[in-house]
Amino acid sequence: GAGVSQSPSNKVTEKGKDVELRCDPISGHTALYWYRQRLGQGLEFLIYFQGNSAPDKSGLPSDRFSAERTGESVSTLTIQRTQQEDSAVYLCASSTPGGFWGYTFGSGTRLTVV
């Protein structure tokens, strides 16, 4: 597609429920990143996919967080047993390998855990 698409744009969920966030990157972008942005905070790296290589999961805050990517296309970020501190905007970005030309970001999914 023309840009990075994320869905849903907003998600309200009850504490303890599982949620899935979706990211559809730009066609041809082999690198895909997930970041979290809490209210008033900077961007916190979560996970990075590059082609068929093993993902860099070093930023995932707990084992409740996981992500998958099918080939070089759609990625899903799953948060199990959501907690109130998971409330944030989850941003997805894609780029050419290495990201040297910068990333293209989606508009994000605003997750609210009540």
Add this chain to the structure above:
Amino acid sequence: AQSVTQPDIHITVSEGASLELRCNYSYGATPYLFWYVQSPGQGLQLLLKYFSGDTLVQGIKGFEAEFKRSQSSFNLRKPSVHWSDAAEYFCAVEGRDKIIFGKGTRLHILP
């Protein structure tokens, strides 16, 4: 490990005035540096990037940034701000395979 510091959380300037947003980085090698802007309710947009060569980089919307290796800085400037420049600005450094972002500077514009 690479890191980015944006010392100013908030900056307020009058419309038409000049602007400088500070950014300091920590990285062992020659860094790849970026500035992104996030307008209210919007995603992040790349303003400009530095990889090598000329240390003064021109970006979109009339912004520029200067890479100073001796000061480990990459400050963002604009000679005359417009009300539409009110947004949050993030400086970032490319580390190993991923970009590390600063905590951001929120720019407020006075009419």
